[in-house]
Amino acid sequence: MPQGKQSGEQPSRAGVVVLADGNGLRAGFGADGHLLWLESPSASWEFTPSGPGWLLLTEGSAGALEAVRPGDAVVLSADAVSLRLRVESLQHQDGRRFPAALEVHWALREGRLEGRVVPLALPTELTLAALRFPDVGVPYPPGVQWVVPNDLGRVYREPCREHLDAPDLAGSLRQRAHMQFMAWVSAAGSLYLDSRDESGWMRSLLLRVGAGRAQLCIEHLLPRPATGAPAFPPYAVALVPYRGGWYEAARLYRPWALRQRWSRRGPAERRGSYIAEAACWLWNRGRIEEVVPATTEVARRLGLPVALDWYWWHKKPYDTGYPDYFPPRQGEEAFRTAVRELQRQGVAVQVYTNGMSWDHDEPDWPDAG
Secondary structure, three states, X not given: OOOOOOOOXXXXXXXXXXXXXXXXXXXXXXXXXXXXXXXXXXXXXXXXXXXXXXXXXXEOOOOOEEEEEEOOEEEEXXXXXXXXXXXXXXXXXXXXXXXXXXXXXXXXXXXXXXXEEEEEEOOOOOOEEEEEEEEEEEEOOOOOEEEEOOOOOEEXXXXXXXXXXXXXXXXXXXXXXXXXXXXXXXXXXXXXXXXOOOOOOOEEEEEEEEOOEEEEEEEEEOXXXXXXXXXXXXXXXXXXXXXXXXXXXXXXXXXXXXXXXXXXXXXXXXXXXXXXXXXXXXXXXXXXXXXXXXXXXXXXXXXXXXXXXXXXXXXXXXXXXOOOOOXXXXXXXXXXXXXXXXXXXXXXXXXXXXXXXOOOOOOOHHHHO
């Protein structure tokens, strides 16, 4: 169990800064602002190696991504449950440093260690691509599991173990964040990481393995405006040490998720819509003659409401050219006629659109993307 100052003591710039909420949750930070350890009554984690808990990814001239790490931080303010840091430089992988100004806010809140990175001034020549936050190094104990909410949820047992003895973090596994959390589960205690985005930012969950340990992070893509500085996530991320597995991790996420607008809608709001009435969903794709006959035949045999998610109805090759879908691949009038025929036979129709993507090869990407 990590040892630090007791609850109520004032943080010290010369030594370990300890936050404590009075209910057993405690976090230790070094004088350089690095996150050292995190403990609760049920679990304790010492981060190996310690680090700032976040980093930036920038895009170089050749398009390759490079990690840019924060320099040492200074304490602006601190109390028993919160810490405000200022970072005045960033460092490239080759050691080059350049001035910058960012603040990092940490706070113990509702049993969680929450954090935010707030940019104040960044070099204009930096092309920022992503923020990794949290980004923490953890031990890789035998039997460890990585819990990710991809699709209905996945549990990876000893993931990337073949890379554990590599000299660096050679092994990696990236997953979609269909929900905004993950967990690192072991018999001695588990670690939960999440974000609390209510606005639909894009992110992924990343595990890297090597040098006898693992690195866990949530990677948030940073929007690139046509002019001005990129926006940073306005929401908090969090870490929670706990005991248990995937079920207990989901219980940590659930109370917040159920308060969000996408979860508050219940059966009463769906009643009377095709969503509520559909007995069968079909995920068909392709040309009209490949989709319509098969769909109407399923509807005829079932004798129940059927809904169709029509994929590859657009003029573009498969999964390219977004968001320029129109006209449909066989022409607007033919497509409208096909949809009317499906609806006449009681089939509800929706088309697949990838609303979060914009192909870099599209002619309007440089000016509008």
